[in-house]
Amino acid sequence: MILTLTILxxxxxxxxxxxxxxxxxxxxxxxxxxxxxxxxGPNINGPFGLLQPPLDGIKLMAKQLIIPAGADRFxxxxxxxxxxxxxxxxxxxxxxxxWLQAQNIDVGLLMVFAFASMGTMGxxxxxxxxxxxxxxxxxxxxVSQAVAYEIPMILTALTITLMAGTTNLNAIVAQQSENxxxxxxxxxxxxxxxxxxxFSFLIFFICSMAETNRAPFDLGEAEGELVAGFHIExxxxxxxxxxxxxxxxxxxxxTLATIFFLGGWSCPFGLFPGVWWFLIKLYAIIFTIIWxxxxxxxxxxxxxxxxxxxxxIPASLVNLLLTAGLMKVF
Amino acid sequence: xNQPVELQPDETFVLNVGPQHPATHGVLRVKMEMNGEYxxxxxxxxxxxxxxxxxxxxxxxxxxxxxxxxxxDYLGAMGYSHCHALCVEKAAGIExxxxxxxxxxxxxxxxxxxxxxxxxxxxxxxxxxxxPLLYTFQAREHILDMMERITGARLTYCxxxxxxxxxxxxxxxxxxxxxxxxxxxKELIKYHKLITGNIIFKKRMVGMGHxxxxxxxxxxxxxxxxRGAGINFDVRRNEPYSVYPELEFEVPVYDGCDNMSRYxxxxxxxxxxxxxxxxxxxxxxxxxxxxxxxxxIIKPPAGDYYQxxxxxxxxxxxxxxxxxxxxxxxxxxRSPTYSxxxxxxxxxxxxxxxxxxxxxxxxxxxxxxxxx
Amino acid sequence: MIREKLKQALEHLFPAGEAVPPAIVAxxxxxxxxxxxxxxxxxxxxxxGYHLDIKTPPEQLIEVVSLIDQNDFFIESITGVDWIEEGExxxxxxxxxxxxxxxxxxxxxxxxxDNAALPTITGVYAGANWHERETAEFFGINxxGHPHLVNLLLPEDSDIxxxxxxxKP
Numbered sequence: 001m002i003l004t005l006t007i008l009x010x011x012x013x014x015x016x017x018x019x020x021x022x023x024x025x026x027x028x029x030x031x032x033x034x035x036x037x038x039x040x041g042p043n044i045n046g047p048f049g050l051l052q053p054p055l056d057g058i059k060l061m062a063k064q065l066i067i068p069a070g071a072d073r074f075x076x077x078x079x080x081x082x083x084x085x086x087x088x089x090x091x092x093x094x095x096x097x098x099w100l101q102a103q104n105i106d107v108g109l110l111m112v113f114a115f116a117s118m119g120t121m122g123x124x125x126x127x128x129x130x131x132x133x134x135x136x137x138x139x140x141x142x143v144s145q146a147v148a149y150e151i152p153m154i155l156t157a158l159t160i161t162l163m164a165g166t167t168n169l170n171a172i173v174a175q176q177s178e179n180x181x182x183x184x185x186x187x188x189x190x191x192x193x194x195x196x197x198x199f200s201f202l203i204f205f206i207c208s209m210a211e212t213n214r215a216p217f218d219l220g221e222a223e224g225e226l227v228a229g230f231h232i233e234x235x236x237x238x239x240x241x242x243x244x245x246x247x248x249x250x251x252x253x254x255t256l257a258t259i260f261f262l263g264g265w266s267c268p269f270g271l272f273p274g275v276w277w278f279l280i281k282l283y284a285i286i287f288t289i290i291w292x293x294x295x296x297x298x299x300x301x302x303x304x305x306x307x308x309x310x311x312x313i314p315a316s317l318v319n320l321l322l323t324a325g326l327m328k329v330f
Numbered sequence: 331x332n333q334p335v336e337l338q339p340d341e342t343f344v345l346n347v348g349p350q351h352p353a354t355h356g357v358l359r360v361k362m363e364m365n366g367e368y369x370x371x372x373x374x375x376x377x378x379x380x381x382x383x384x385x386x387x388x389x390x391x392x393x394x395x396x397x398x399x400x401x402x403d404y405l406g407a408m409g410y411s412h413c414h415a416l417c418v419e420k421a422a423g424i425e426x427x428x429x430x431x432x433x434x435x436x437x438x439x440x441x442x443x444x445x446x447x448x449x450x451x452x453x454x455x456x457x458x459x460x461x462p463l464l465y466t467f468q469a470r471e472h473i474l475d476m477m478e479r480i481t482g483a484r485l486t487y488c489x490x491x492x493x494x495x496x497x498x499x500x501x502x503x504x505x506x507x508x509x510x511x512x513x514x515x516k517e518l519i520k521y522h523k524l525i526t527g528n529i530i531f532k533k534r535m536v537g538m539g540h541x542x543x544x545x546x547x548x549x550x551x552x553x554x555x556x557r558g559a560g561i562n563f564d565v566r567r568n569e570p571y572s573v574y575p576e577l578e579f580e581v582p583v584y585d586g587c588d589n590m591s592r593y594x595x596x597x598x599x600x601x602x603x604x605x606x607x608x609x610x611x612x613x614x615x616x617x618x619x620x621x622x623x624x625x626x627i628i629k630p631p632a633g634d635y636y637q638x639x640x641x642x643x644x645x646x647x648x649x650x651x652x653x654x655x656x657x658x659x660x661x662x663x664r665s666p667t668y669s670x671x672x673x674x675x676x677x678x679x680x681x682x683x684x685x686x687x688x689x690x691x692x693x694x695x696x697x698x699x700x701x702x
Numbered sequence: 703m704i705r706e707k708l709k710q711a712l713e714h715l716f717p718a719g720e721a722v723p724p725a726i727v728a729x730x731x732x733x734x735x736x737x738x739x740x741x742x743x744x745x746x747x748x749x750x751g752y753h754l755d756i757k758t759p760p761e762q763l764i765e766v767v768s769l770i771d772q773n774d775f776f777i778e779s780i781t782g783v784d785w786i787e788e789g790e791x792x793x794x795x796x797x798x799x800x801x802x803x804x805x806x807x808x809x810x811x812x813x814x815x816d817n818a819a820l821p822t823i824t825g826v827y828a829g830a831n832w833h834e835r836e837t838a839e840f841f842g843i844n845x846x847g848h849p850h851l852v853n854l855l856l857p858e859d860s861d862i863x864x865x866x867x868x869x870k871p
Contacts, residue, residue: 295459295524296528385864549828633749636751636752649796660865664796668832
């Protein structure tokens with residue numbers, strides 16, 4: 001009984017953490033954009049604008065949910081849920097330190113990827129059910145994008161699994177925790193001696209940006225041509241859920257990158273507990289993603305697909321093969 | 331570039347881009363027949379903010395029509411007033427003092443810089459880069475502040491009058507204009523670092539959105555569209571007017587016929603305009619800004635007069651048919667974007683919607699100026 | 703000189719030897735009446751802003767415009783002028799050049815006010831399309847053979863011709 005309650009509590013905390021992150025990353029993004037664009041950003045509500053996300057939430061919830069004529073009601077309503085829920089579910093398996101984790105799942109890596117790929121379904125549902133040509137085009141783009149980038153992303157995750165010999169996220173970090181140079185991203189010092197690791201990190205980073213529909217790969221919501229993409233017909237909290245889902249996905253992508261390549265909560269020179277190191281690494285990656293968004297223009301859809309099918313997929317395949325070969329040799 | 335596949339008539343759908351759409355910068359509508367992401371056929375629908383300026387020109391006496399000109403193109407309004415004033419002065423035989431003409435050129439060129447800055451920011455925004463807009467608007471703000479002090483308006487000026495300008499410039503203006511030059515040049519280097527070298531930007535620009543010189547000729551394109559297609563055409567040089575023959579500048583010409591060429595032409599035009607401003611400030615003569623006997627009532631002799639100038643958006647022309655009375659018999663305004671936009675229908679065929687929108691951005695559209 | 707070249711090319715369309723009065727007349731004189739309906743007039747650029755003024759009957763219009771096209775002119779604009787007292791509408795075509803051999807050409811042709819119709823030049827200059835649509839809606843001229851002669855700037859369903867001098871809103 002107590003065990004069940006603890007698990008339940010842990011899951012609730014994980015979900016709250018996901019929702020908190022999703023809400024406050026919006027603020028972080030807007031403030032970050034403000035810094036990059038030499039303007040203040042939202043700074044009125046509360047100190048440093050800290051009350052902005054809850055107020056935004058209240059505003060969105062107070063709005064009427066309009067379902068466009070000709071829309072498929074069931075799909076239209078379920079789409080935002082399908083984007084937000086899997087993203088939150090993934091958080092259950094993500095470890096933040098050796099003890100701070102909702103559930104230590106042996107197939108954690110698989111579970112995160114399984115849930116992450118469900119988010120695409122939400123995008124298709126939204127685009128298709130909205131009865132709008134723009135959103136339909138955006139949905140088609142999102143699908144081709146998701147299909148294209150899931151492959152190199154999972155191939156790269158496979159190299160990690162190959163080296164770690166486990167899909168338990170906790171165990172993957174534990175293997176890198178000896179010291180600074182045992183992080184997977186440093187090629188020569190760790191136990192694995194895999195010189196291809198920085199390269200894998202790059203592929204993984206690009207893929208996670210494309211997977212989360214972030215600029216410069218935000219083809220699914222390219223407002224220059226498709227106005228707002230797949231969520232063009234959504235208002236109210238439906239739109240809010242899409243937004244939060246996007247940011248939750250960013251956190252997942254950045255968390256995975258931290259776990260796979262940056263040694264998770266292992267600290268360079270143990271000043272404070274590992275979980276803080278984890279957060280520092282996590283938000284450094286997230287800041288980089290925000291930074292890229294506000295600096296780069298958008299790619300084209302064929303440029304995006306060419307990058308995946310012609311460069312990233314062959315590269316990650318070769319990467320996987322070479323990693324396997326290196327494992328055999330050393 | 332990928333080629334669209336052959337398609338059956340029932341495999342296309344019609345996409346209504348506009349009248350409200352983020353990429354059209356105003357109320358412009360393009361009916362696109364699409365094959366997936368490819369445009370099969372496009373029809374531009376304009377006229378949503380048509381105000382019939384030409385009829386107003388026919389019913390108002392000459393001086394009352396002055397302020398209408400700056401309502402055509404709200405970004406580079408000064409150039410349009412200039413053209414109108416030149417045409418009426420030519421018809422009525424009004425002499426303009428040298429100093430007034432220099433001040434006009436100064437203002438027109440400053441206005442051109444500010445207009446190009448808006449174009450730059452908005453264009454990069456079409457491509458999905460948000461940040462340059464804020465940067466260019468910051469620089470533009472300096473110009474608007476400067477011009478507001480003298481002209482009394484930020485966008486819709488009524489500064490250029492028949493015979494001269496309404497107010498002389500002062501030392502503070504000259505000083506701030508001189509201070510602006512090194513600032514703007516530094517900003518330009520920043521823009522080039524931020525935008526021009528970007529790999530994604532280059533991929534979307536180089537070789538994309540082909541507009542051939544022949545197409546320019548058939549449609550009467552001007553400004554960056556023609557000069558980006560290797561046509562060395564700038565009314566300031568080809569058909570000198572005002573004091574431009576006395577000023578040093580070059581006409582940037584690129585022959586890539588693609589988005590990149592049109593972009594580079596406009597970026598260099600900013601530099602050249604700065605050069606003109608600097609040179610005009612150096613050469614600024616003393617004297618009055620209005621002739622002593624500026625006519626109160628303007629009655630050009632009967633006839634048909636034409637005047638073209640190079641505005642920020644291209645060749646603007648005023649045709650004035652006078653019957654010798656106080657109001658024009660006919661006032662035709664030939665707007666540059668009208669011709670440039672017309673070309674879009676043909677040029678975007680077979681492009682993907684993303685590239686078509688990027689190309690539309692390079693045309694430098696201001697919709698009120700098309701609709702008049 | 704492109705001006706001479708164009709004039710020579712146009713010679714066979716306009717029989718030579720006609721008296722050519724100036725296009726701009728001084729104040730007080732009777733304008734327009736004396737100008738012939740067919741002529742190639744060299745005008746004073748400094749006073750009126752163009753070099754060649756070609757007055758052509760509608761039947762010759764396409765031929766004249768084709769000749770202009772062959773000499774690498776670009777189309778600048780098309781517009782109309784409603785000469786209500788003469789019961790005619792004049793349609794004015796402006797052409798200019800991209801190179802430094804400056805030559806502005808104005809082609810004028812007149813059509814009856816009550817039954818205004820002119821041949822289209824969209825076959826020669828594709829860019830004439832919008833200009834002709836605009837002129838058609840403002841003056842009520844039927845451009846015969848135009849591929850898509852619907853209102854451009856005015857509302858789609860309106861049939862007013864606001865630039866006619868007898869237009870009452």
